[in-house]
Amino acid sequence: MSNETGSGNDGDKFDQARRNFLRGIGMGTAAAVAQPAWGGQTFQDTFADFFQKDYRRMSAEEIEAALERIERKAQARYDVEIECQNTPPQPGVVYGYAINISRCKGYRDCVHACVKENNLGRDSQMQYIRVLELDQGDFNLEHSDHYYEPETVPVEGKHYLPVQCMQCDDPPCVKACPVEATWMEPDGIVVVDYDWCIGCRYCMAACPYWARHFNWTVPEIPAEEMNTNTHYLGNRPRPRGVVEKCHFCIHRTRKGQQPACMEACPTGSRIFGNLLDPDSEIRYVLANKQVFRLKEDLGTEPKFWYYSD
Amino acid sequence: MPVIRFIFDGVREMFRGPREYWIWLAVLSLVVLFGAARYSQQLTEGLVVTGMSDQVSWGFYISNFAFLVGIAAAAVLLVIPAYIFDRKDVKEVVLVGEGMAVAAVTMAILFVIADLGRPDRLWHMIPVIGRFHWPISLLAWDVLVLSVYFLLNLAIPFYVLYSRYRGKEPNFRLYFPFVVIAMFWAISIHTVTAFLFSANPARPFWHTALLGPRFIASAFASGPALIIITLQIVRKLTSYNVSQTVIDLLALIMTTALQISLFFVGAELFTDFYNEGAHAASIHYLFFGLGGFYSLKAWIWFALALNLTAVVILMIHPLRQKTLMLNIACVLTFVGIWIEKGMGLVIPGFVPTPLGEIFEYWPTSVELAVAAAIWAFGVLIFTLLAKAVIAIEQGKLRYRAKDAMYPL
Ligand code: SF4
Numbered sequence: 001m002s003n004e005t006g007s008g009n010d011g012d013k014f015d016q017a018r019r020n021f022l023r024g025i026g027m028g029t030a031a032a033v034a035q036p037a038w039g040g041q042t043f044q045d046t047f048a049d050f051f052q053k054d055y056r057r058m059s060a061e062e063i064e065a066a067l068e069r070i071e072r073k074a075q076a077r078y079d080v081e082i083e084c085q086n087t088p089p090q091p092g093v094v095y096g097y098a099i100n101i102s103r104c105k106g107y108r109d110c111v112h113a114c115v116k117e118n119n120l121g122r123d124s125q126m127q128y129i130r131v132l133e134l135d136q137g138d139f140n141l142e143h144s145d146h147y148y149e150p151e152t153v154p155v156e157g158k159h160y161l162p163v164q165c166m167q168c169d170d171p172p173c174v175k176a177c178p179v180e181a182t183w184m185e186p187d188g189i190v191v192v193d194y195d196w197c198i199g200c201r202y203c204m205a206a207c208p209y210w211a212r213h214f215n216w217t218v219p220e221i222p223a224e225e226m227n228t229n230t231h232y233l234g235n236r237p238r239p240r241g242v243v244e245k246c247h248f249c250i251h252r253t254r255k256g257q258q259p260a261c262m263e264a265c266p267t268g269s270r271i272f273g274n275l276l277d278p279d280s281e282i283r284y285v286l287a288n289k290q291v292f293r294l295k296e297d298l299g300t301e302p303k304f305w306y307y308s309d
Numbered sequence: 310m311p312v313i314r315f316i317f318d319g320v321r322e323m324f325r326g327p328r329e330y331w332i333w334l335a336v337l338s339l340v341v342l343f344g345a346a347r348y349s350q351q352l353t354e355g356l357v358v359t360g361m362s363d364q365v366s367w368g369f370y371i372s373n374f375a376f377l378v379g380i381a382a383a384a385v386l387l388v389i390p391a392y393i394f395d396r397k398d399v400k401e402v403v404l405v406g407e408g409m410a411v412a413a414v415t416m417a418i419l420f421v422i423a424d425l426g427r428p429d430r431l432w433h434m435i436p437v438i439g440r441f442h443w444p445i446s447l448l449a450w451d452v453l454v455l456s457v458y459f460l461l462n463l464a465i466p467f468y469v470l471y472s473r474y475r476g477k478e479p480n481f482r483l484y485f486p487f488v489v490i491a492m493f494w495a496i497s498i499h500t501v502t503a504f505l506f507s508a509n510p511a512r513p514f515w516h517t518a519l520l521g522p523r524f525i526a527s528a529f530a531s532g533p534a535l536i537i538i539t540l541q542i543v544r545k546l547t548s549y550n551v552s553q554t555v556i557d558l559l560a561l562i563m564t565t566a567l568q569i570s571l572f573f574v575g576a577e578l579f580t581d582f583y584n585e586g587a588h589a590a591s592i593h594y595l596f597f598g599l600g601g602f603y604s605l606k607a608w609i610w611f612a613l614a615l616n617l618t619a620v621v622i623l624m625i626h627p628l629r630q631k632t633l634m635l636n637i638a639c640v641l642t643f644v645g646i647w648i649e650k651g652m653g654l655v656i657p658g659f660v661p662t663p664l665g666e667i668f669e670y671w672p673t674s675v676e677l678a679v680a681a682a683i684w685a686f687g688v689l690i691f692t693l694l695a696k697a698v699i700a701i702e703q704g705k706l707r708y709r710a711k712d713a714m715y716p717l
C-alpha cells in the first residue's frame with residue numbers, strides 16, 4: 001500500500017503500474033519508468049516501500065535507495081524537490097535543552113518556527129511545542145491554558161511554560177513500541193522511523209509529556225512552504241497513519257546548527273547544547289542555575305531542564 | 310485421510326441447517342459487510358474518520374479489545390471444573406466455552422488491527438523478518454499471549470473432537486498438559502492486557518496495581534454472564550444436553566466475581582477521593598465531569614447501577630434461581646462491565662492529557678459500524694464452531710471408513 005490516499009480509479013492505476021513493472025523487468029533494469037501510479041508512485045517504489053526494512057537494519061545502499069524514494073515521493077505528492085539526508089550522530093555528543101522560564105514571554109515564535117522547519121501538517125495544526133500559560137507561582141499543569149489568545153503577551157500575573165519532547169534518557173515511549181520503530185540515537189535524540197511505525201499509538205499513551213502526535217490523515221503542506229532540507233529520522237514528509245514528535249531538529253543540530261525553536265526565540269530563553277562538553281553553555285546553566293525538570297518523579301530522566309534567573 | 314475428511318465434514322456441517330439458521334448467518338454477514346465498507350473508508354481516508362485525536366488517542370476499538378480479552382479468559386471457568394474437578398456436566402459444554410474463547414480472541418485481535426494506523430505493516434511484528442519488541446513492550450507480550458491462547462483453544466477442542474469423530478475416546482493423558490497450560494494462559498492474557506494499561510505512569514488513572522485483579526474479577530463476572538445466556542440459547546435451539554447444574558455453577562461464580570469487582574471499584578474510589586490529588590483528575594472526570602466536560606458521567610453511573618442491580622439479584626438465592634431473574638442479571642452484568650471496562654476504563658486515561666488539557670472523545674459512525682462488524686464476525690465464528698461441535702458431540706458426525714474410499 002502506498003502512503004497516499006487512494007483516489008477512485010485504483011484499478012486502472014494498478015494495471016498501469018503492473019505494465020510498468022513488467023516492462024521494467026523486460027528491460028532487465030530496475031530504472032523506474034517514471035509513470036505515476038498508485039498515488040503518484042511507481043509500482044517499483046511501492047513494492048520497495050512495502051518491503052523496506054527498518055532503519056537500523058538497512059545497509060548503506062538500502063538507506064540510499066530509501067532516501068531517493070522519499071525524494072521521489074515528495075516530488076510526486078507535493079511537487080517539490082527535497083533533499084533527504086542521513087547525517088549520522090556526531091561522536092562525543094549528547095544533546096540537552098534548557099529553558100529560562102523567567103524570560104519566556106509566551107510569544108510562541110518557537111512554535112511557529114518549528115511548524116515551518118519540520119514540515120508539520122498545516123491542516124491538522126500539529127505542533128511539537130506547546131506553550132502553557134499558568135498563573136504566576138502555579139505549576140499545576142491541569143490549571144494551564146493551552147490556547148491563550150490575549151491581545152498582547154505576556155499577560156500580567158501569568159507565566160509561560162514551553163513543553164515539547166524531553167528526549168528522555170529512559171524513554172517510556174521506546175519501551176512501549178511493539179516493533180522498535182522508535183528508539184534513542186547515540187546523541188540522545190529519540191527518533192521514529194516513519195516507514196516502520198505501525199501506528200498502534202501505544203507510545204502516545206506511554207509518553208508523560210504529550211509529546212507524540214499522530215498523522216490522522218496525510219499531512220498537508222503547501223509546496224512553497226516545504227522545507228526542502230530534510231533528514232530521514234526528522235522532518236521529511238511523513239506518511240499517513242504514523243506517529244511523529246520533536247527530534248531536536250536533527251537535520252540541523254547534527255550539522256552543528258541550532259534547533260529552529262532556539263533560533264526563533266526573541267527573548268533568548270532557550271539554551272541548547274552538548275551535555276558531554278564541560279564548556280558548553282548548557283553545562284554552565286546546569287551547574288550554576290536552580291534547574292528542575294517536569295515530572296521528575298516518573299523516572300524518565302528528561303534531557304530538558306527549566307530554570308529561572 | 311481422516312483429518313481432511315474431518316475438516317470437510319465439520320465445515321459442511323457448519324453450513325447445513327434449517328432456514329432460520331441461514332437467515333441468522335445472512336444477517337450477521339450483512340452486518341460484517343456493512344462494517345467492512347465503512348472500514349474501507351477508514352483505510353482510504355485515515356483514522357481521521359474516527360473520533361480519536363492526539364489528546365484521546367485510543368477509543369472505542371481499544372475499549373472493546375480490553376473487554377473481549379476478558380470474555381476470552383472466562384472460558385477457563387468451564388475448563389477448570391471440567392478437567393480438574395472432572396465434573397461430567399461441565400465437560401459436556403466445555404467445548405462450547407472454548408469455541409467462545411476462540412471467537413472472543415479473534416474479535417480482540419481484529420479490534421487491535423482496526424485501530425492500527427498502518428495495518429499494511431502488520432508484518433513488522435513478525436519476529437526475524439520484522440522486529441518484535443519482546444519482552445520489553447507490553448503490547449508485544451499481549452500479541453504473543455493472545456496468539457498462543459488462540460492456538461491452544463483451537464488445538465485442544467480439535468483433538469478432542471477429532472477423537473470423537475473417529476469414535477474414540479480422547480487420550481486424557483495426552484491433552485491434559487495442554488489443558489493445564491491453557492488454564493494459566495487464560496489468566497495471563499487478561500493480566501497482560503491489564504498490565505498494558507497499568508504499565509504507564511504517564512496515565513495515573515491506569516497506573517494502579519489493582520488494575521490486574523480488577524480485570525480478572527470483572528472478566529469472571531461478564532464472561533459467565535455471556536456463557537449462561539449462550540448455553541440457554543443452545544439448549545433451546547438444539548437437542549444438546551445442557552445441564553442446569555452447569556448454569557447454577559456459573560451463576561455462583563459470577564455472583565462472587567461481581568461482588569469482588571464492585572468491592573475493587575469501591576476501593577479505587579476511596580483511595581482516589583479521600584485525599585483528592587492530581588491523580589484523581591481522571592476518575593473525577595469519569596464520575597463527576599471536569600472543567601465543564603462530562604460525556605462519560607451518565608454512562609459510568611448507568612454501568613454502576615446495572616452492576617449493583619445485578620449483584621443484588623444474584624445475592625438473593627431465590628431470585629438467582631429463577632431463570633428470568635438470572636437472565637436479567639446476566640444482561641445487566643454484561644452491559645455494565647462492557648461500559649466499565651470499555652469506554653469507562655480507556656477514555657478517562659486520556660482525560661485530562663498529561664499536560665492537563667481536557668478534550669473529549671465520542672465514537673463516530675465509522676467506529677460504531679466497524680465495531681458492530683467485528684462483533685457480528687465473532688458471533689458468526691462462534692455460531693459455526695458451535696454448530697460443528699454440537700453435531701460431533703452428539704455423535705451425528707462420525708467418520709466412516711467406507712466414505713474415505715471416495716474422493717472428496
Ligand atoms: S518526552 Fe515523550 S516522546 Fe519524548 S522521549 Fe520522553 S516519553 Fe518519549
Ligand code: SF4
Pocket residue numbers: 176177178179180181182192196197198199200201202203204242243
Ligand atoms: S505508534 Fe509507531 S512508534 Fe508508536 S508504539 Fe506504535 S509502532 Fe511504535
